[in-house]
Amino acid sequence: MIRHRVLTILSVLLLASMVLTACPATAPADSMGAESQQEAAAPSPAEGLVNITYTYGSRGIPADLQMVEDAMNEVLHDKIGVNLTLEPIDFGAFNDKMQLRLSAGEECDIIFTAPWINSYANNVANGVLAPLDDLLLNHAPGLWGSMPPTTWDAARVNGVIYGVINQQIFPKPWGVHPRKDLADKYGLDLNSVTKWEDMEPWLAAVRDGEGITPVFVAAPGRGLWLPQYYGFDPLDDGISFLGMKADDDSLTAVNMAESVEFQMAAESTKRWVDEGFMPLEPLPNDEAQSAFRAGQYAMGYHVEKPGNDVEAQNAYGFEFLSKSLTVPLILDTAGATATMNAICATSQNPGKAMEVLEEFNTNAFIYNLLSRGIEGVHWVWDDEVNQVMRFPEGVDGNTSSYNPNTDWMFGNQFNAYYRDAKQVGAWEATKKMNDTAFPSEALGFVVDREPIKTEIAQTSAVYNELVLPIQYGWVAYEDGAAEAIEKLNEAGAQTIINEVNRQLQDWRARNPR
Amino acid sequence: MINKKQLDGQASPSPKPRHSKQPASTPERFLHRLFGNERELKTNLSLLSMSLPGIVLLFIFAYLPMLGIVIAFKDYRFNLGILGSEWVGFQNFRFLFGTDAAFRITRNTLLMNLLFISTTTVCALTVAILMNEAYRSRLSKYYQTMLFFPYFISWVIVSYFVFAFLNGQTGMINRWIDALNLDRIAWYRSPEYWPAILVLANLWNGIGFSSIIYLAGILGISPELFEAAKIDGAGKLQQIRYVTLPMLYPMIIILALLAIGRIFHADFGLFFFLPRDNPLLYSTTDVIDTFVYRSLVELGEISMAAAAGFYQSFVGFLLVVGANWVVRRVNEDYALY
Numbered sequence: 001m002i003r004h005r006v007l008t009i010l011s012v013l014l015l016a017s018m019v020l021t022a023c024p025a026t027a028p029a030d031s032m033g034a035e036s037q038q039e040a041a042a043p044s045p046a047e048g049l050v051n052i053t054y055t056y057g058s059r060g061i062p063a064d065l066q067m068v069e070d071a072m073n074e075v076l077h078d079k080i081g082v083n084l085t086l087e088p089i090d091f092g093a094f095n096d097k098m099q100l101r102l103s104a105g106e107e108c109d110i111i112f113t114a115p116w117i118n119s120y121a122n123n124v125a126n127g128v129l130a131p132l133d134d135l136l137l138n139h140a141p142g143l144w145g146s147m148p149p150t151t152w153d154a155a156r157v158n159g160v161i162y163g164v165i166n167q168q169i170f171p172k173p174w175g176v177h178p179r180k181d182l183a184d185k186y187g188l189d190l191n192s193v194t195k196w197e198d199m200e201p202w203l204a205a206v207r208d209g210e211g212i213t214p215v216f217v218a219a220p221g222r223g224l225w226l227p228q229y230y231g232f233d234p235l236d237d238g239i240s241f242l243g244m245k246a247d248d249d250s251l252t253a254v255n256m257a258e259s260v261e262f263q264m265a266a267e268s269t270k271r272w273v274d275e276g277f278m279p280l281e282p283l284p285n286d287e288a289q290s291a292f293r294a295g296q297y298a299m300g301y302h303v304e305k306p307g308n309d310v311e312a313q314n315a316y317g318f319e320f321l322s323k324s325l326t327v328p329l330i331l332d333t334a335g336a337t338a339t340m341n342a343i344c345a346t347s348q349n350p351g352k353a354m355e356v357l358e359e360f361n362t363n364a365f366i367y368n369l370l371s372r373g374i375e376g377v378h379w380v381w382d383d384e385v386n387q388v389m390r391f392p393e394g395v396d397g398n399t400s401s402y403n404p405n406t407d408w409m410f411g412n413q414f415n416a417y418y419r420d421a422k423q424v425g426a427w428e429a430t431k432k433m434n435d436t437a438f439p440s441e442a443l444g445f446v447v448d449r450e451p452i453k454t455e456i457a458q459t460s461a462v463y464n465e466l467v468l469p470i471q472y473g474w475v476a477y478e479d480g481a482a483e484a485i486e487k488l489n490e491a492g493a494q495t496i497i498n499e500v501n502r503q504l505q506d507w508r509a510r511n512p513r
Numbered sequence: 514m515i516n517k518k519q520l521d522g523q524a525s526p527s528p529k530p531r532h533s534k535q536p537a538s539t540p541e542r543f544l545h546r547l548f549g550n551e552r553e554l555k556t557n558l559s560l561l562s563m564s565l566p567g568i569v570l571l572f573i574f575a576y577l578p579m580l581g582i583v584i585a586f587k588d589y590r591f592n593l594g595i596l597g598s599e600w601v602g603f604q605n606f607r608f609l610f611g612t613d614a615a616f617r618i619t620r621n622t623l624l625m626n627l628l629f630i631s632t633t634t635v636c637a638l639t640v641a642i643l644m645n646e647a648y649r650s651r652l653s654k655y656y657q658t659m660l661f662f663p664y665f666i667s668w669v670i671v672s673y674f675v676f677a678f679l680n681g682q683t684g685m686i687n688r689w690i691d692a693l694n695l696d697r698i699a700w701y702r703s704p705e706y707w708p709a710i711l712v713l714a715n716l717w718n719g720i721g722f723s724s725i726i727y728l729a730g731i732l733g734i735s736p737e738l739f740e741a742a743k744i745d746g747a748g749k750l751q752q753i754r755y756v757t758l759p760m761l762y763p764m765i766i767i768l769a770l771l772a773i774g775r776i777f778h779a780d781f782g783l784f785f786f787l788p789r790d791n792p793l794l795y796s797t798t799d800v801i802d803t804f805v806y807r808s809l810v811e812l813g814e815i816s817m818a819a820a821a822g823f824y825q826s827f828v829g830f831l832l833v834v835g836a837n838w839v840v841r842r843v844n845e846d847y848a849l850y
Contacts, residue, residue, distance in 0.1 A: 099813065103591045122813045127592030220790065238811035281681040281701055345592065449812065450588075457608035457808035457817060464807055465614075465792045465799075474702070474793060491612045 049083045050352045054341075055098070056112040056409055058088030063401040064373065072369050080355045086370075088404070094118065102128045108344040109353045112409055113163055115237045115334050120163055121446065123342070129162040130343045130350050136161065139351050140358035146412060151434075153444035154336035159510070163340030164357050168413040169430050170335045171437035172228040173324030175304035177312050180319040182206055182298045190323050196224050196268055199299070203277040206298045214298035215278045218288040221472030223269035224301075229325065230261035233332040233440035236447040239456055239496060240463045241488060244504075246330045246440035249513075251504040253497050257467050258485055266481070269473035278473060292316045306433070307426035314397075314420070331437040333446060339408050360411035367415045373402035379417075386424045389417040445507050452499050455492030462491045585819040598816075605820035608808060614799070622800040625708065625784075626776045629715050630769060637720050638761070641727035642753055648732075657728075661721035668782030671714060675787050679710075704797040707788060711798065714787055715780070723768070730764045731757060766840055766847045774833040777801065777825040801825060 062068070069086045076082045089097050098111065098118040103126075113120045113129070123129050136144045144152075147167060155163045176199060178188060186205040193199060206214040227234040232243040235253060243256040256262050272278040283291060291297065293316050300312065309322040341360070343353045359366045372379050372389065378400055382390040397403050407416045414427040449456055466484035469475040554561075585605055587598040609615060640660065647653050663671075678685050679700035687697045700706060734757065742752050779800035788798040790807075805821040833849075841848035 103815065105591065105594075119813055126590050279682075281699075284676075453812055453814055453817070454604070454608045454611060456812055457814070458611045460811055461614055461804055461808045462612060465795050469792050487612070 048081055049077060050081060050349050051085065052082050052109045052349065052353050052356050053085040053087050054110040054356070055087040055089065055108055056341075056406075057091045057094035057117065058404055058406070059091055061088055061090065062373075062404060064378065065402070067377070068369060068373055068402055071374050072366060075363075075366060075369075076356070076359065080352065080359065082352050082356055084356060091117075102126065102344075105346065107346045107348070109347045109349070110341055110343055110356060112339070113342045114339050115337060119238075120337060120340060120342070121157070121236075121238070121449065124157045124162050125448075125450065128345050130345045130347060132161045132164065132343060132354070135343070135350055135354040136164075139354035140164075140361075142362040143358045146361060150439060150443065151336055153511075154333045155340065156444055157446050158448075163337065163342040164361070165337060166339045166341065166408055166411055166413065167361075167431075167434075168339065168408045169303065169305040170338075170434045171329035171331050172226070172326065172335055173304050173329055173433065174226045174229040174301065174326045175322065175324035176299055176301045177304060177308060177320045177322040178202070178299040180321050182210070183321055185209070188321075190321050193323065193325065194327075195325055196265075196301075200272075200275075200277070203272070203299070204275065207276050210298065212296055212298065213276055213279045215272065216288065216292050216297040216300040217278050217282045218285040219282045221282055221468070221474070223265060223471040223473055224272070225262055225265035225269070225471045226326075227256060228330045228332070228335075230259075230265065231330070232256055232259075232261070233330060233442050234334060235442060235445065235500060236449070237334055238449065238460070239447065240460065241467065241493060242447075242496060242500060244440075244442055246332065246438065246442075249441050251441055251501070251508055253500045253504060255485070255488065255493050255497060257463075257481070257488060262471075263477050263481070266470045266473070266477040269471065270476055271473075273473035280474070289315070305426075306429035307420075307423040310420045310422050329433060329437040330440055331434070331443055332440040333443055336443070341409075341411070357411070361415075362412070364415040367411045368417055370410045371404060371407045371416060373400070378402045383421060386421070387417045388421050388424060389419065442504065442507075444511065445504060447500055448503055452492070452496045455496050458491035459488055459493050459496065462487045581819065582823055584816055585823040587816055589814075589816040589819075601816075605814075605816045606824060608817055609801075609805075609821055609824060614804060617796070618799055618801045618804045621797065622777060622779045622802075625711060625800065626772075626779065628708065628712050629719075630772045630776070632712055632716055633719055633723050634765060634769060636716055637723035638727055638758075638765070640720060640724040641731055642757060644724065644728050645731045645757075646749075657721070657725065659721075660724060663718045664722045666718070668718075668780075668786045671718070672786035672789065675710070675714065676789070701789065701791055702793050704794045707794055707797045711783060711787060715783060718783075726768065727761060727764065730761050734760045763847050767849060770833060770836055770840065770849050773836045774829050776832055777828045779803070781806070 065086060065088065069084065072084055072086075073082075076084050094112075095117050099122075101108065102123065112118060113123055115121065120129075143164065147165065151165060151170070152161060155161050155165050176190075176193070176196075178190070178199075182188075183190065183202070186202055186209060188199075188202040203214045206212065227243050228246075231246055233246040234240075234243045234256075236242055241255050241257045242253055243259075244251065244253045269278070273280055282288060288297075292300070295318070302308070304322045304324040309320040312318075312320040312322070341357055343350050343357075347353050360370065361367070375381070375389075376392075378392075379389045380392050382388040391397070391400060391403075397405060404410075407413045414431055416427070418424055418426070462484070466480060466487055470477055470480045470484060581595070584595060584598075586600060586602060587595070588601045588604075589595065589598045593599075644653060644656060647656065676684075679687075681687065681697070681699050681701065684700070686700070690697055698706070700710075738756050738760070739752055742756050747755060779802045781802040784798055784800045784803050785806065788794040790803070791798075801821065805818060809818055837849050
């Protein structure tokens with residue numbers, strides 16, 4: 001077959017970076033800089049304005065982006081002397097484009113980074129992010145003061161902050177959101193439910209009465225194994241089996257696949273699949289969501305943050321109940337750093353970039369402009385006293401010409417206007433959850449993957465192959481676990497655990513409690 | 514639509530002068546080998562200059578990037594650059610061979626690609642011969658287009674076709690099985706069926722492309738040969754056996770050699786999307802490319818991905834040289850070089 005096909009995302013990245021090596025790395029960066037300065041001179045002739053770009057992920061590019069950008073600049077020009085350029089990149093391409101741009105040394109100012117997309121850990125390891133401690137103190141005192149130092153610690157790598165944490169829900173209150181109509185019909189008393197297994201009588205009743213598979217699961221599959229629910233701090237999103245009991249003051253990382261909690265979760269999941277509570281072959285995400293809207297499922301289980309019942313109602317059209325079953329709530333590094341904005345090491349004006357981040361996080365007007373659009377155009381007040389907004393007549397979330405719907409990406413979410421009167425008070429409740437969550441003993445610890453990357457690559461292939469089927473309830477724990485654990489160890493799981501434990505002890509020595 | 518003119522334009526490459534007289538000194542000899550002697554150069558100047566853009570592109574996109582091989586041996590860090598990053602030798606290759614998955618992915622890659630090469634060659638030849646017989650038929654353009662069309666459909670979309678056929682709850686095939694009162698088959702949980710499914714999907718996708726190439730080859734065969742065979746009393750099958758196939762051998766061998774050069778590169782889209790990255794199917798569907806993706810998607814290590822790519826290319830190179838050597842031993846005229 002003589003034909004070219006897209007191989008893997010990685011090899012595309014590789015090829016592209018190889019091609020880029022043909023020219024000296026600094027040349028494109030310089031010419032880009034010159035270009036953007038010229039561009040800046042054209043639309044904003046005002047003296048002394050500094051150009052700052054903000055690059056982030058977006059579900060498509062909003063039609064009225066330019067209008068919002070202009071409205072923001074009206075404020076930012078006078079207030080901090082910045083001309084902001086918004087640069088949304090479609091989510092599907094965001095990770096690849098950012099990694100390519102960063103690997104090519106292209107200039108940027110503010111970028112969105114997270115453990116799960118445009119990887120924070122990788123970006124720090126690659127030295128593409130600017131250290132922020134001094135910038136925060138000097139240029140963003142309001143932002144710095146908006147969170148306790150322990151929260152900021154979560155973003156520290158080797159003692160240095162490289163990312164500005166967006167305030168939102170930090171702990172993971174895993175729980176259930178059953179449909180209210182079916183909960184009433186089949187007599188579910190959510191107050192008496194304290195663990196997954198308490199849902200089973202109701203699930204059985206719904207399965208028999210409605211003839212449906214009650215629990216919403218999308219492909220490839222999902223189980224009840226959620227580390228925080230079982231008291232674990234998953235130390236690194238990229239090392240699925242690695243975790244530490246959040247209250248373990250001896251800081252001992254373990255292989256979670258070997259834990260009794262994992263066994264419990266796997267056995268319950270298997271039972272749910274066998275009993276027909278969960279689909280054995282889940283539909284792809286889009287189809288599963290339409291099936292949920294069509295009433296083919298009775299319950300979802302997810303992060304049951306305050307107001308999640310309203311969000312689920314908006315997504316699926318039914319009225320929902322919502323309850324977190326995670327006790328105690330755990331504040332871990334991954335949760336606190338789930339979404340961040342960072343400043344590029346290549347930025348010409350890191351100070352001004354930080355001032356922009358100060359505005360994103362402390363200026364509710366700017367923040368809502370960015371996340372919701374312009375008042376009277378993209379939204380109108382429903383109840384200004386309680387800060388509840390709604391879409392204008394004849395417009396909804398899908399038809400709006402500016403509705404990024406990613407509040408958590410832009411800054412302090414507690415400054416967001418409510419979308420629904422029922423949500424009023426949700427931010428205070430969420431902030432309280434953050435403040436009262438039980439901080440993991442390893443809060444602020446970040447795994448240095450460098451010495452163990454071969455083992456991480458090996459074990460993650462094994463984990464996906466042998467542990468996931470157990471986790472998803474396809475293979476019984478007693479049939480698969482022994483082999484899975486043995487193969488994990490052969491692939492270097494113990495080496496990883498030993499190294500992480502050494503790093504944990506080092507970290508503790510440098511950061512005494 | 515693909516018309517005859519285009520096909521003829523694509524017909525087999527002209528034979529290379531093998532034993533032309535060569536000047537003595539090395540650089541001159543090199544130039545000579547490249548461009549022929551002065552007179553040849555003059556007569557071919559316009560052709561050579563027409564090929565220049567292609568050669569330049571080939572150089573930029575195929576030869577310059579080879580310098581990037583060095584990434585495979587470095588601990589590549591964005592801010593340090595390729596030359597500045599630390600040299601780590603073969604450390605990046607370790608993850609490929611550290612577990613017993615190494616044997617499985619190598620076996621799957623090789624066997625599946627061998628299956629693909631053999632089935633595609635046999636089926637495409639058959640189809641090409643049939644299309645040639647029907648070449649003057651009104652419907653021949655229609656056949657060609659229908660066969661060629663799947664080539665343009667992305668594997669992501671094909672994966673949804675396959676899912677519609679095979680899924681456990683609403684899949685068409687399981688509905689048919691129901692109608693026949695037989696036991697349903699959980700396709701996405703039964704690795705043993707997947708080599709066949711993948712071979713079928715690959716054939717469906719690629720047969721149009723390959724058969725067009727063979728058809729072009731058949732159309733390039735001088736009609737006199739067929740006439741002579743007819744006069745000697747050869748039937749259709751004998752014409753195919755004694756005229757068509759022998760005339761196509763060089764082309765079959767060249768295409769097979771090129772395919773063997775990529776035998777270590779699995780078609781990522783096919784192997785990733787059709788089985789839906791399902792762990793239960795890895796035993797027969799996991800190939801080097803999907804394994805590398807799965808190992809590194811979380812880690813984002815460019816160096817390790819580069820190491821895997823280098824390993825694949827290196828083995829592919831050895832295989833091409835080896836296969837060419839074998840072909841050369843059998844019949845020198847059929848060898849690539």
